[in-house]
Amino acid sequence: MSVRAAILLEQRTRTEGKSRTEIQKLIGESHSEIRSVESQIADLESRLASLVERRDRENLVVDALRHLIPPIQLPVELLVQIFGFAICMEEQFGRYPHFQDAYRVSHVCSHWREISFSTPHLWTGPVDVNLGEDGGADGFRTWLSRSAPMSVPILLTWFPGKDVAHPVLEELLAISPRWRSLHLRQYAPAWFFMRLAEHRLESLEEVNLGLVPDGVGTSALPIFGAAPLLRKLDVVPTSRLNMPWMQLNDLALRNGTAPDTSLDILAQCANLVTAYVGTLPWTPSRTEIITLAHLRTLELEFFECGPETHFMPFLDSLFAPTLTSLSLSFRLHCPWLVSAFTAFQLRSPHLTSLELSHASLTSDDLRAVLFHAPLLSDLSLRLCPYCVDDTLFLALHYESGSKPLVPHLRNLSLQGTSPTTLSDNILVGMIASRWWTDAEEESRTAPAAIARWERVELELQTIKFSQKFEDMLGDLRRSGLHIGCGDTIQ
Template sequence: MLSREKVNAQMAVTEAKIRKLEDELVTERRTLGHLRLLFIFGKLPTELMVEIFMLAISSTPAWPRVLKHILSLSQVCALWREIVVGSPKIWAQSVVEVCLDYKQRSVSSKDYLETIFHRSAPHSISVSFICGNKDAPTVHPKINTDAIARAISNSAPRWKSLTVGGNYPGWATVDAPLLNLQTLKITAGSLPPTLPSCPNLRRLTIADTGVNGSSTVDLTPIPLANLTHIDLESFDLASLLSILRQCEKVVTASLATKLYTWSQVDVNMLYDGPVTVLSSLTHLKLKFSRGEPQWKLIGPFFAPLALPSLRTLRLSFNRSAGIPWPVEAFTTFQMRAPQLSDLCLSGTWITAAQLIGVLRLAPALTSLSLICCPECVKDAFFLALTEGPTSARQLVPQLTFLYLRDVRSEFGNDKLDAAIRSRGWSEECQALNRNRLQQVRILDCFSKTRITVLEAKLTDLIWQGFKLVFV
């Protein structure tokens, strides 16, 4: 007969085995539940599984990682591999990078690219040619760039977006018409001498091209009249204006001039032809590069333009001292752009009186940004904004946002406070249902002491919802 101690010991061992078996049972039941989930997932319609796969890989925009995720999905089981390999929509989801620079990233092989383009057919695809350093591309000596270009040229009619970065050596061999291309971006390198035909192009970007800002590219194959978005850099102003006037359907335009001297500028070229009406243009950004006498150019640029639908205008100068504001030319332009609601001036020496004149011709203005404009933000500016509620014509009555950055703070806190309160916050204005100036953002203008004082003066408005932001 066993002693009590031995019986207790055997019971403890048996109970431990039972607990272990119970834990294994719980684990097996969980595993069975996962298997049932996989079984149900595997029975979903193929179209739904493709959409689920696309959601799984859409969080990684970089093509190498997207490709890795696609291949990982194809290795889960035979069913998933069949779906992934046989679903062109998955392979066409991200930008296909054609990389020839072995110092930058993994090089694209001919077979690798042919596989991707074959599996993505017949869907439209986005392609990016990458060649590293824009001045001295480090192409591997064993890479046959012409062979790679020919290998993928059959897919050219399916390209919906094309980016050419660097002096891509195989560009000239891609001569097939790009019938489906809607977006073309050429950046970081010299422009190709010719462009392929792309009759359905809608977005054109040419940026950071050439050491000296060369812009001798032939845009004849580009249907300028069909473009809706243009972003051009390193062009002379006459060329920019000529291109813009041909873009009859353009909605947004971002233009930046190249570096050049005054001897290279023919102002008379900018005045040629009648006034051009661009009825669809709503956003225009114009940036003048350093080293040029831009004050002589802004007037000639705007003189032949009528933009009846323009909402946003951003003008950026290089802040050279003594540049006069082209009052007459810009006034004429404003009369042809009555819907302007967002104005940003940067690096200009416009005076307070001239700025007030601009604002009087912009009754629809809701947003005003002044950056590095040292001569306009003065007491006179805020006094003009403080026109009383009974004034016959209040200055920019729709203004809701004011942004001041790096401007001389040659104005008193009381003037700013009065201007803010008069913009819909006083009892008289509220009775007349005037629009409120909802937010003022100030950057690099005030000392900490002045910020504290101004915040204290406007505490009551801040409690009512006014936003005063110091960055």
């Protein structure tokens, strides 16, 4: 039975025997009940709408709160490490992007901003300032304050004609005790050194000065003597240059300095470990020997070589008993004296790395060099036109049971060289004689008499190799040997 039929039956029973007036009264009571129920429904609908509004608002609150939570829930220490990886401190395309990187990290959320602002080392990237540009000092002051108390590298670019104090420079001078390094990209005016003499440099470790201007007297330069941590200097030297030479362990003397000036400076640098000298060859005029007892890496570049000048007197003046790495580079032809170079090698018996560029030594000269370098592990020859031939490769070929030449040689680089004679089978035979696979290495019952190759680089000009030679090189590569071939190999 439907609801309607049931209600009809119910009301028929209810009104049985009642008059019309009584039934009309019942109808009025029902209308009153309907109005009461409708009033209650309206009240409930109003309350429901209010509840729906509250619910929707709380949903928005939840969404807002979730947005404020850091996107990655990690310990602060781990976040700081991640920030460090995200901030590039290296130069890219002539600019340092760490300014933008650090600000980008600090603007992700308030939590990250709080962490980054309280982590000084995230703000210690190189401060690269072009003093020819107009820039507000306030931004630099804020940046520098976030790095405190840590030290920072300073790079300054000068603009010709602007010999006046710059607001940013004043901010940098104010934190001079926190300078870790100073690099002058261009020659600084004399007044800068005078100003610098007024400030402390107690954290300074590295200085790249370039050329010191003529207007700077020797009295201004001892400012670096008051830098107790200074260990590395890059400069175009002059005879009047006054520096704390004794405390340096890394020195670069540039721009073809006169050899006597260079040697006078080196004589004061008893604690050098690494040195680069760009100098000139000359007719011998010195007899004293300079001892550099701690020197391990020496790079010499000789300019303006000529038939009546020579580079060997420079080496004749040096005694470097702990030297392990030597690089010689020549701008023009310079005669090679094998006996003098052998004498230098005997004074530096621990040489493990030798690099020659534009050297004029012959194949016989090079074999003499290798004979007196029994510990040599790395040999690089670049644009050396007379020393690479079949005789050299036969000397380097290892035969079991024989006394090997340079038994520790692991890396060989021949770049831009035009061999006078070169046979495919001699070259590849030499390479193969000093190579064996990992499996062969593991199966050895006794150490090998020579070291095996780590890498061989071949860039030989005007040479056309046979297909058989290239196939043999391919076999060596597939066995695990790293062989690099330049584009000049055909």
